[in-house]
Amino acid sequence: MKTNIKLLFIGIFAFMSFFSFSQDWSKIKLDPTKEQKFEPYLVFRHGSAGQDYQTWKANNKFQYVKEMWYFSESFYVKRNYSNEGATLNEEIIDISRFESNRKANEEAIVTLPGFKDVIVLLPTSKLIYKP
Numbered sequence: 001m002k003t004n005i006k007l008l009f010i011g012i013f014a015f016m017s018f019f020s021f022s023q024d025w026s027k028i029k030l031d032p033t034k035e036q037k038f039e040p041y042l043v044f045r046h047g048s049a050g051q052d053y054q055t056w057k058a059n060n061k062f063q064y065v066k067e068m069w070y071f072s073e074s075f076y077v078k079r080n081y082s083n084e085g086a087t088l089n090e091e092i093i094d095i096s097r098f099e100s101n102r103k104a105n106e107e108a109i110v111t112l113p114g115f116k117d118v119i120v121l122l123p124t125s126k127l128i129y130k131p
Helices: 002-019 032-046 051-059 061-073 095-101
Strands: 075-078 108-111 118-121
Touching (some): 032 061
Antiparallel strands (some): 075 118, 108 118
């Protein structure tokens, strides 16, 4: 009798697992322009621009997509936030440096001295990946 109950629960959980939701990383579409801009950050994290990085990228496709999304899409630049300063080139932004400014449920604004544009961090609740 105990064995039958165990088998019943195993069967129920196995059946439910077929219908459970999991994130399909293949549905995330990366912007090729942003991918080119932010790839140096992944190269730095995972080896040189040579074979080490290319091997990592080929062997870790889902991880690549998640990390690239983080470095290119977990923030945006709000232009002309102030009247004075230089225009911010988003390519210079290593977003991981500003992670401590990120808020749980609302966007956070990061101002950089000398720039008229600001970085707006998506809230943690909207991130699909955080290193």
